[in-house]
Amino acid sequence: MSTGSASSRIKPITLIGGYLGAGKTTLINRLLSQPEVPAGTAVLVNDFGDINVDESLIRSDSHNGTIIGLSNGCICCSISDDLSQALDQLNTLPIAQVILETSGVAEPARVWQHCHYPGFSPKAIVAVVDAANYHQRSQDKYVGPLVKSQTAQADLLVVSKIELNSCFQLDSLTPQLTNRDTKLFETILGWQRNGAQGAYESSAPLLPIFSAQTWYQDSPISRYSIEASLTALDSSVQRIKGWIETEAGVMQVDKVGSSLSIKPLKHHTKPRVLGLVFIFHVDPNTDSQNNPLTGWALAKTAS
Numbered sequence: 001m002s003t004g005s006a007s008s009r010i011k012p013i014t015l016i017g018g019y020l021g022a023g024k025t026t027l028i029n030r031l032l033s034q035p036e037v038p039a040g041t042a043v044l045v046n047d048f049g050d051i052n053v054d055e056s057l058i059r060s061d062s063h064n065g066t067i068i069g070l071s072n073g074c075i076c077c078s079i080s081d082d083l084s085q086a087l088d089q090l091n092t093l094p095i096a097q098v099i100l101e102t103s104g105v106a107e108p109a110r111v112w113q114h115c116h117y118p119g120f121s122p123k124a125i126v127a128v129v130d131a132a133n134y135h136q137r138s139q140d141k142y143v144g145p146l147v148k149s150q151t152a153q154a155d156l157l158v159v160s161k162i163e164l165n166s167c168f169q170l171d172s173l174t175p176q177l178t179n180r181d182t183k184l185f186e187t188i189l190g191w192q193r194n195g196a197q198g199a200y201e202s203s204a205p206l207l208p209i210f211s212a213q214t215w216y217q218d219s220p221i222s223r224y225s226i227e228a229s230l231t232a233l234d235s236s237v238q239r240i241k242g243w244i245e246t247e248a249g250v251m252q253v254d255k256v257g258s259s260l261s262i263k264p265l266k267h268h269t270k271p272r273v274l275g276l277v278f279i280f281h282v283d284p285n286t287d288s289q290n291n292p293l294t295g296w297a298l299a300k301t302a303s
C-alpha cells in the first residue's frame with residue numbers, strides 16, 4: 001500500500017527492453033553514472049534466470065539509489081505479481097521515476113500493460129538493438145519473431161556494439177541513436193511516448209519458448225576447461241552469464257551468441273553465489289533429451 005507524500009505523484013516508468021545480451025544492463029549502468037540522472041531514480045531489473053546477475057552488476061556500479069531485482073521468470077509472462085510487489089515497495093519510498101530493465105525474452109508491449117499500476121504510469125519503451133547480432137537473430141526461425149517484435153514495439157531504439165559492426169543499419173521508422181551518442185541520456189530520460197498512439201500490439205502467439213537453467217559451482221574449475229565447454233555449446237544456448245571461480249580467481253562470465261568473455265571481477269567483491277545461468281530456446285517439436293546442457297550438473301529451471 002502507498003504511504004506518505006513521496007507516493008502522491010504518479011511516477012513514470014521507462015522500459016529498457018531488447019533481446020538477450022543486447023546491452024541493456026550496460027546501458028543502464030552508464031545511464032546511472034551520469035549527472036543528468038535525477039535523484040530518486042529507482043531501477044527494477046528482471047533476470048530470467050534464478051541468479052540476480054544484472055541486479056548485482058548494477059548494484060556494484062552505482063552506489064546509491066534503489067535497485068530491486070526480479071528473477072527466476074519473465075515479468076511479461078510468469079512473474080507479473082513480483083512486479084506488482086516491487087511497485088508497492090517503491091510506492092513507500094521517496095522516488096521520482098523508475099527505469100525497468102525487462103528480461104531479454106520479454107515482449108515490451110506486455111510489460112507495458114503491467115506498468116499501469118496505482119501510483120505509476122508507463123512512459124516510453126526504449127529497445128537496445130545489438131548491431132553485432134541483430135540481423136542474424138532477427139532471421140532465426142525460433143527467436144526471430146520475438147527479436148523483431150521487441151524493436152517494433154519500441155518508441156526509441158538505442159543501437160549498441162556499433163564498433164563491432166560499423167555498417168549496421170536498421171530499416172525502421174522508429175527514432176534511433178547509438179549508445180555512443182552524446183545526447184543519449186538526456187534523450188532517453190526525456191523521451192515520452194506520444195499519447196495519441198494506439199495500444200501496443202503484442203505478438204504473443206509468435207513467442208518462442210525459452211528455458212533458463214543454472215549450474216552452481218561447488219569447487220574451482222580451470223579457466224581453460226570452462227572456456228572449452230562453453231564454446232562447444234549448441235547455438236540454441238542464447239545467453240550465459242554469472243560468476244565462476246578459477247585458478248586465477250573469480251571471473252565474470254558473459255556469452256552472447258558466439259562471443260564469450262571471461263574476465264576478472266571489476267570490483268574485487270566475491271559474488272554471493274558462484275554459478276552460471278544458461279538461457280536457451282526450446283524447439284517445441286523436440287523432446288527434452290535434446291537439452292543442449294546435457295552433461296552439466298544443473299538445477300532449478302525457469303520457463
Ligand SMILES: Nc1nc2c(ncn2[C@@H]2O[C@H](COP(=O)(O)OP(=O)(O)O)[C@@H](O)[C@H]2O)c(=O)[nH]1
Pocket residue numbers: 018019020021022023024025026027054104128160161162163164179254256261
Ligand atoms: N563491444 C561492446 N560490447 C557491449 C556493448 N554493450 C554491451 N556490451 C557487452 O555485451 C554483453 C552483454 O551486455 P549486457 O549489458 O549484460 O546485456 P543485456 O543482457 O541486454 O543486459 C556484455 O559482455 C557487455 O560488456 C557495446 O556497446 N559494445
Ligand SMILES: [Mg+2]
Pocket residue numbers: 024025026054101
Ligand atoms: Mg541485463
